[in-house]
Amino acid sequence: MQRMVLASRPIGEPKDENFRLETVDLPELGEGEVLVRVHYMSLDPYMRGRMDEAKSYSAAVQIDETMGGGAVGEVIASNHKGFSTGDFALGMFGWATHGVAKGHEMQKLNPDLAPITTALGVMGMPGFTGWYGLTELGKPKDGETLVVGAATGPVGSMVGQIAKSKGLRVVGIAGGSEKCAKATDTYGFDACIDHKAFETASELRKAMAAECPQGIDIYFENVGGKLLDAVLPLMNVGGRIPLCGMIAWYNAGGLGADAEMESLSGPRLWRSILVNQLSVKGFIISNHYDRYGDFLRDVGPKLAAGEIAYGEDIAEGLENAPAAFRSLLKGGNTGKQLVKLI
Ligand code: NDP
Incomplete structure (x- = not known):
């Protein structure tokens, strides 16, 4: 072998x-x-x-x-x-x-x-992660707005599709126009923004503000980096952030010093959590497998019926x-x- x-x-x-x-x-x-x-x-x-x-x-x-x-x-x-x-x-x-x-x-x-x-x-660890993080920690409500990065990946695409099925406005962020087309055409997102088209977090934020006219109620955090910087000021009071991953920083090695990691200063981040009364909850899916059966019962039939797409x-x-x-x-x-x- x-x-x-x-x-x-x-x-x-x-x-x-x-x-x-x-x-x-x-x-x-x-x-x-x-x-x-x-x-x-x-x-x-x-x-x-x-x-x-x-x-x-x-x-x-x-x-x-x-x-x-x-x-x-x-x-x-x-x-x-x-x-x-x-x-x-x-x-x-x-x-x-x-x-x-x-x-x-x-x-x-x-x-x-x-x-x-x-x-x-889609029916394994990543799909379960998206489903659990959104339903348990995001607490989605009809009419709210959700933003998720890495939108065409197995976690992001599950988050977007479940949120759509619950009546939310769903805005994805993905790298490149092809991925964005996939987010809207295959996964049914209302809009998708290409993060590569924007040099800075403030430019990205303007584009997001245009797609989220009612502000953001749920930011499903997969990425960190420029996306987090762009999203935070757009969060509505009482917003929720299921903290799932921060792939933009994984190559930085643990939580060590890194130029990009310093872009979001601690005090600014902390303040925005306070003034918007945000609920930020990190989770590790391996600790929640008691809910895996619920996930299978909910999403399995939807997949079989062709209501959930995957790539x-x-x-x-x-x-x-x-x-x-x-x-x-x-x-x-x-x-x-x-x-x-x-
Ligand atoms: P994906 O298949 O979506 O792959 C990762 C994607 O991240 C890339 O395709 C890319 O998408 C995006 N990405 C990478 N670097 C950057 C960057 N610098 N800025 C913006 N986007 C970037 O991964 P998964 O769906 O499997 O996982 C998504 C997230 O969920 C990860 O952070 C992962 O660690 C986390 N996770 C957490 C779990 C938990 O228990 N908490 C369990 C499973 C996953 P694009 O080109 O669109 O930007």
């Missing part, structure tokens, strides 16, 4: 030398474990944080260790009564052609119900995972970034 390990810790943007492709023996199957041949692996923004040693909500990948992550594939051997050879399953198999996991930590998939890739995107961006081959990952961190992906291994 092949696996991609962390060879060294990146400073700033990850480079080829930070990864190493290795050929190793297949792992032995222990009690209650299942061996899976991976068909698709997931690339997610959070993986950048795991490459750093900085304190975070979960442990860093160690040097020479396989890069972690979710993947889907076919069971080729099983020591668990819940899984048989030929079953399809989701598990944390990492960046590797094969993976072993405890059966009770895996999820069986029915490929007749939905393509197995959807378990990594996938599929790279090929484990050797190309680092390049696809770098591209994801810079907005090179349109839709859920996957790597096809077989």
